[in-house]
Amino acid sequence: MIDLYRTMARIRAFELAAEVASQGGVGVLGAKVDERAKVRGPLHLSIGQEAVAAGVCAHLRREDLLTSTHRGHGHTLAKGGNVRRMMAELFGRADGSNGGKGGSMHIADFSVGMLGANGVVTAGLPIACGAAHALKLQGKPNVVACFFGDGAINRGPFLEALNWAAVYRLPVLFVCEDNRYSATTSTAGLTAGPGVAARANALGVPSETVDGNDVEAVSAMAERLVAKVRGGEGPQLLHALTWRVRGHVSVDTQAYRDPQDLQGALDADPLKRARARALASGVSAAQLDAIDAEVQAEIDDAVAFADASPPPDVAAAYTDIQTTGAGAWL
Amino acid sequence: MAVTRMTYAEAAVLAVANAMRDDPRVVVMGEDVGRGGIFQQYKGLQARFGAERVIDTPISEATIVGAGVGMALVGMRPVVEMRVVDFALCGMDEIVNQAAKNRYMFGGQGRVPLVMRMPIGLWANSAAQHSQSLEAWFAHLPGVVVMCPATPQDNYSMLTQALRGEDPVIYMENKELWGLQGEVDDTRVHEPGRAQVLRQGDDLSIVSWSAAVHTATQAAEALAAQGVNASVIDLGTLWPWDRDTVLRDAARTRRLLVVHDAVQPGGFGAEVAATAVQATGCRIARLGAPRIPVGYASRLEAVARISPAAVIEAALSLMADAPAAAAV
Numbered sequence: 001m002i003d004l005y006r007t008m009a010r011i012r013a014f015e016l017a018a019e020v021a022s023q024g025g026v027g028v029l030g031a032k033v034d035e036r037a038k039v040r041g042p043l044h045l046s047i048g049q050e051a052v053a054a055g056v057c058a059h060l061r062r063e064d065l066l067t068s069t070h071r072g073h074g075h076t077l078a079k080g081g082n083v084r085r086m087m088a089e090l091f092g093r094a095d096g097s098n099g100g101k102g103g104s105m106h107i108a109d110f111s112v113g114m115l116g117a118n119g120v121v122t123a124g125l126p127i128a129c130g131a132a133h134a135l136k137l138q139g140k141p142n143v144v145a146c147f148f149g150d151g152a153i154n155r156g157p158f159l160e161a162l163n164w165a166a167v168y169r170l171p172v173l174f175v176c177e178d179n180r181y182s183a184t185t186s187t188a189g190l191t192a193g194p195g196v197a198a199r200a201n202a203l204g205v206p207s208e209t210v211d212g213n214d215v216e217a218v219s220a221m222a223e224r225l226v227a228k229v230r231g232g233e234g235p236q237l238l239h240a241l242t243w244r245v246r247g248h249v250s251v252d253t254q255a256y257r258d259p260q261d262l263q264g265a266l267d268a269d270p271l272k273r274a275r276a277r278a279l280a281s282g283v284s285a286a287q288l289d290a291i292d293a294e295v296q297a298e299i300d301d302a303v304a305f306a307d308a309s310p311p312p313d314v315a316a317a318y319t320d321i322q323t324t325g326a327g328a329w330l
Numbered sequence: 331m332a333v334t335r336m337t338y339a340e341a342a343v344l345a346v347a348n349a350m351r352d353d354p355r356v357v358v359m360g361e362d363v364g365r366g367g368i369f370q371q372y373k374g375l376q377a378r379f380g381a382e383r384v385i386d387t388p389i390s391e392a393t394i395v396g397a398g399v400g401m402a403l404v405g406m407r408p409v410v411e412m413r414v415v416d417f418a419l420c421g422m423d424e425i426v427n428q429a430a431k432n433r434y435m436f437g438g439q440g441r442v443p444l445v446m447r448m449p450i451g452l453w454a455n456s457a458a459q460h461s462q463s464l465e466a467w468f469a470h471l472p473g474v475v476v477m478c479p480a481t482p483q484d485n486y487s488m489l490t491q492a493l494r495g496e497d498p499v500i501y502m503e504n505k506e507l508w509g510l511q512g513e514v515d516d517t518r519v520h521e522p523g524r525a526q527v528l529r530q531g532d533d534l535s536i537v538s539w540s541a542a543v544h545t546a547t548q549a550a551e552a553l554a555a556q557g558v559n560a561s562v563i564d565l566g567t568l569w570p571w572d573r574d575t576v577l578r579d580a581a582r583t584r585r586l587l588v589v590h591d592a593v594q595p596g597g598f599g600a601e602v603a604a605t606a607v608q609a610t611g612c613r614i615a616r617l618g619a620p621r622i623p624v625g626y627a628s629r630l631e632a633v634a635r636i637s638p639a640a641v642i643e644a645a646l647s648l649m650a651d652a653p654a655a656a657a658v
Contacts, residue, residue, distance in 0.1 A: 099437035101435055102437065110439035120423055120428075127397070129397045130408075131404045133397055133401055137357065138405065156392060164387070320437060321434050322433070322474065323496055325523060
């Protein structure tokens with residue numbers, strides 16, 4: 001529980017720091033970008049959804065793999081991604097995990113098996129299938145966790161990938177991080193039938209639904225499902241119902257959102273709930289405060305590191321494209 | 331060294347078989363590949379290498395390509411079959427936003443050695459959705475190599491090369507060349523981005539690729555009988571393309587005609603022509619299909635086909651209007 005709490009606290013601190021650093025970083029509707037903003041462009045925050053990342057990744061080994069969504073900071077941190085290099089990536093600096101070439105939307109740390117956040121909804125699912133297919137062909141005992149949102153279940157590759165994973169009995173744990181919104185529209189009115197779990201079952205992928213704001217419940221279920229996947233039982237789907245606290249993207253003020261819905265999200269805060277449960281089970285407040293302080297120091301250090309890192313060299317615009325046929329052909 | 335006479339399809343089988351024999355990381359994925367593929371370009375491979383390495387897939391183009399990306403990132407070297415380029419469009423996000431951009435976007439953390447086979451060209455009486463030549467779309471895409479083999483030898487040598495690469499390759503065979511016979515030397519290496527000068531003439535340079543190479547060659551032979559000597563250059567690889575060879579020849583002949591089966595407006599011929607005129611000041615002409623979908627009836631389809639007669643006509647009009655040679 002303490003470890004789960006620490007992971008969630010680290011994600012929350014990272015997201016809040018990224019949010020602060022991004023103030024004014026997007027030119028909306030003709031507004032000028034504030035030159036002081038360190039983080040620019042679209043920033044998708046996972047505040048409120050930390051329990052899903054923490055609970056699932058607690059059961060992944062370093063050699064296990066993970067694919068993610070455009071809201072991928074939490075998944076990357078929970079998988080063990082390097083915090084300093086992640087923050088430097090958000091700052092668009094040379095020492096970023098992607099050398100400043102991807103930013104928040106493409107956060108990745110391949111060294112810990114995190115194969116990247118994706119700007120395209122549902123795009124991670126086929127990639128996860130291929131990664132799992134490779135592991136199977138290589139005879140490795142590893143699994144792939146594939147995170148996606150509730151909006152993703154209405155794109156074709158969702159059906160393709162679940163069918164594919166089931167047909168080849170691939171070691172994939174599909175995790176539907178259901179925050180109830182397809183960008184800025186409630187998913188409920190856009191999804192016919194009983195939803196993701198039923199769709200998965202129909203495709204031969206057994207599914208279970210969990211309260212995605214209860215980190216212990218997510219962890220317990222993930223433990224069971226990861227064991228099944230690792231044991232060769234084929235793909236499984238974990239449907240985690242959670243709440244998005246912030247907008248779809250940092251500049252989204254969520255004017256479309258019912259105040260009660262937003263209050264529900266705040267009331268269900270997975271950190272608050274985990275803290276209360278920890279206190280009830282005999283953990284001292286001082287212990288939890290110490291964890292909060294420890295992760296905050298870690299994030300402050302990451303921000304300082306990111307800020308001290310130089311922007312990428314202009315020449316980097318031309319590197320890592322392709323070996324044959326690269327270069328500035330104008 | 332072995333030189334064998336074989337078809338364009340058999341040359342592809344040989345290239346993939348050799349790669350699979352030499353490298354356990356090479357796998358094939360696609361619809362109907364187990365029975366040899368719809369053009370028999372995978373003939374016998376599943377029997378030889380097993381269903382685990384020659385994988386029959388559902389009709390799921392997005393996942394065929396997307397899974398190819400995932401496999402490649404995890405140390406395999408997949409070959410994915412799209413049947414025809416027209417169906418590759420069902421996996422366009424995976425080609426354009428995933429395969430092509432992975433290496434760059436993630437700062438070189440991963441590599442995607444993925445060969446995507448998607449045949450271009452007309453396919454007799456197969457109508458609008460089975461007859462497209464979309465190579466220009468992919469030449470426009472940073473992050474991929476684009477190959478368009480014209481002969482059995484090219485199909486062997488280029489596919490062999492593609493299978494050795496470390497980055498995504500858009501490999502565009504031609505829907506109507508599968509049965510084409512030719513000599514294949516299995517030791518011959520293709521250097522990506524190196525064009526082949528198939529004929530050398532002093533009057534004009536004809537640049538082409540894929541099936542149009544054969545049309546251009548026929549036209550050049552007929553032109554020679556009329557006293558007009560044309561070079562015929564097979565670009566082979568569209569990205570990167572062999573500017574040096576093309577520009578050298580265009581500077582010499584002062585006239586460049588680009589011929590392709592793809593729709594002319596926005597075709598890759600425009601890139602070749604513009605580059606040549608900027609660099610050499612030569613006269614240029616382009617010949618491609620009109621901007622129409624391909625019709626089913628033979629008479630309609632013929633409107634979209636580039637005939638040797640059309641190439642001859644384009645060459646002669648380029649000759650007639652030739653300006654005085656300028657210093658290069």
